[in-house]
Amino acid sequence: MRRLSANYIYPISSPPVKNGIIEINDTGEIVKIIDTKGILKESRNLEFYNGIIVPGFINAHCHLELSELKGQFRQHAGLPNFLKDIVEYKKLNKYANTFKAIELYDNLMRQNGIVAVGDISNYNYTIDVKKNSKLYYHTFIEIIGNGKNSQEVFESNHKLYTEYTNNGLKTSIVAHAPYSVSYDLFRLIKKFAEQEASVQSLHNQETVSEDQMFFNSSGELFEALNSLSIDLSRWQNTGKKSLESISELLPKENNIIFVHNTFSTKEDIIKANDYFSNSFWCLCPLSNLYIENTLPDINIFTQFSNSITLGTDS
Secondary structure (H helix, E strand, O other): OEEEEEEEEOOOOOOOEEOOEEEEOOOOOEEEEEOOOOOOOOOOOEEEEEEEEOOOEEEEEEOHHHHHHOOOOOOOOOHHHHHHHHHHHHHHOOOOOHHHHHHHHHHHHHHOOEEEEEEEEOOOOOHHHHHHOOOEEEEEEEEOEOOOOHHHHHHHHHHHHHHHHHOOOEEEEEEOOOOOEOHHHHHHHHHHHHHHOOOEEEEEOOOHHHHHHHHHOOOHHHHHHHHOOOOOOOOOOOOOOHHHHHHHHOOOOOEEEEEEOOOOOHHHHHHHHHHOOEEEEEEOHHHHHHHOOOOOOHHHHHHHHHHEEEOOOO
16 A cells, blocks of 8 residues: 655645545555644655645646647737638648657646646547557547538548547547537537537637627638638528527537637526536636637636636647
8 A cells, every 4th residue: 555645635625634644555546535633653655745745637628739839829819810820830731740749748748747638639640649648538539610511521530530439549529619610510510429428628719709700700710710711601690609609509418618718708607507417617728828818707717616627728
């Protein structure tokens, strides 16, 4: 039995324990947390650490395959310009350091106490690292497509999904964002998600112009998508906010992680929580500051603290 102690143990499910002791069996399972009432006595096989011991961190939203893009793009340019930069970068096909960066940041996450990752994938680049990683990964195969070829787009992503699952990796098929997936494609994703009872993920209200796009086909995001010649022929504005516009196109009973929520209001969150049985809210503050130079209003999330998760975004 391994026994660990530190100045404080943070069980999360209860207040911190001063000079507590954690007992771990041979399979790595925590079997007991001992409250010493702050008085720690030397004992055989006790490992003491000057600091704190916490449960492993969960990175609920990551893009591991984009690891090499660190520092490549402009800061504070806003999401519409960031999307333009991503598209232009992919056109150049400059992926010389992709696999090296993926391996580097998989290791870096582990060094920083992360034990499990919800990771967005558009390609098969991360399969080998994930198979051999000491981290637990749940991969979200992210679908983007607003055109008329919904069935073809879904089948292509389903092949990628099968490639991940055939390698023993836990995987879901998910939509990228309300504005980047046609309603036909949303329905295909929803049907498959309900069949598989899979965890879902969706980028949500990351820029103020996302809601503007749904209100009246205007704003920087709408203009950016048009400037990139993205086919919006199967998309239409609704006169409502983005999340409200597509809620019925998402699986109501599945666990679903709404990511970013930078410009979400308390009303948005309450409506979503009332409609979805298992909604979670992922905040990615460093990413929000880098791209939009703003943060979600944390005060509106406090009453939903049991359903808040954190992500690095990359």
